[in-house]
Amino acid sequence: MKIDLIIADDHPLLLKGLRDFLEENNFNIIAQANNGRSALELIEKHKPSIAILDLEMPEMTGLEVAAECKLRKIQSKIILLTLHKEIYIYQQAKTLNISGYLLKDFAIEELINCINKINKGEDYFSGKLFPEERNQLDSKMNEKLTPSEVKILKLIADGLSSKEIANKLFIAERTVDKHRSNIIYKLNLDKKHNSLLIWAQNNKGIIF
Template sequence: MLKPNILIADDHPLLLKGLEDFLKEKKYHIIAACTDGLSAYNAIVKEKPDIAILDIEMPNMTGVDIAKNCKRYNITTKIILNTLHKERRLFEDAVKYNIMGYLLKEFALTEIEACIASVCEGKPYFSEKIYKRFSHVSDENKNIEKLTPSEKKILRLIADEMTSSEIAEFLNISVRTVEKHRANIIKKLDIDQKPNSLLIWSQKNKEQLL
């Protein structure tokens, strides 16, 4: 698939035109350029492009909504998201819904050819800035899943800067039990046994413990 059939969609006309002109200049075959999510999804269903490059935030359907539907109905079009957003949740959605590419608009024109080439080979491609920022997240999530409910509760209290004695009193358990939990948590999370390492980790990842 040297020059795949591509659909593009963005509700900002200037950005859509700029992307279309750039891809055509590079001799890619653009089969449709859509300004809203529903039109893009309908065109994907009808035209079955090899690749769809979609803005995330669009009227009627978001890029993620389109990816969900493509996965649900076994549509083989490979989805690349092109966005300004850098939220962790969107990165995780991209992984969850088999989205093959995630480009930041500020770097899109410098990365898009490499992204298309990678996706054509069946290899996911994420903007370097996004990958560096969030690639460690999945490993941290896996480690958090190893924790028991009691360990998660203690880790949340550690994040609130409670001492072992305060945690023991709050949970009506012994300080020794708290310390045992702390040791198990450090081992499961693979954290350096330096002073305050557990506190720093718990505060950094507090939202993952809710």
């Protein structure tokens, strides 16, 4: 069964190239738009499986479209195509439940895999994003933190309290607090209140 897509980009040649590429790979393009507002209207009308949006478009950005879809409880998955590598944009994408985030420079080589993973219910964030930061952090965390500590660190980054983490993982709250202390020690963080939360949220874009 073909996957229904809506695509949006304000550059006509890029939009045509994207459409041709996707149709050649047996995807069904049910509509296309050249600005964010039109894209939102088409997504709301057609409820596609996936919408592939340029980050920077007239009238509404890809992020603004995603935010509005979330507000309206539209279930279509969203992939953002962008030239930006800034962590804060990536973090915004994560908070808006965007399913895919690809750099335009590498979009063609990653897009099919991205769509297929998202269609299976997974997320896909390009490995080309912040490779050095990811490698350094992955190395640091893998060397020092246990899998349980990494899991708790991710929940801390999401803003969960020790009690909420304990409930989610079905463990005692004091066990979570012990993990917190171990993580702070292993990452050599300040022992001040909220130092771990601040560190986790500042690095949220590259620990997920």
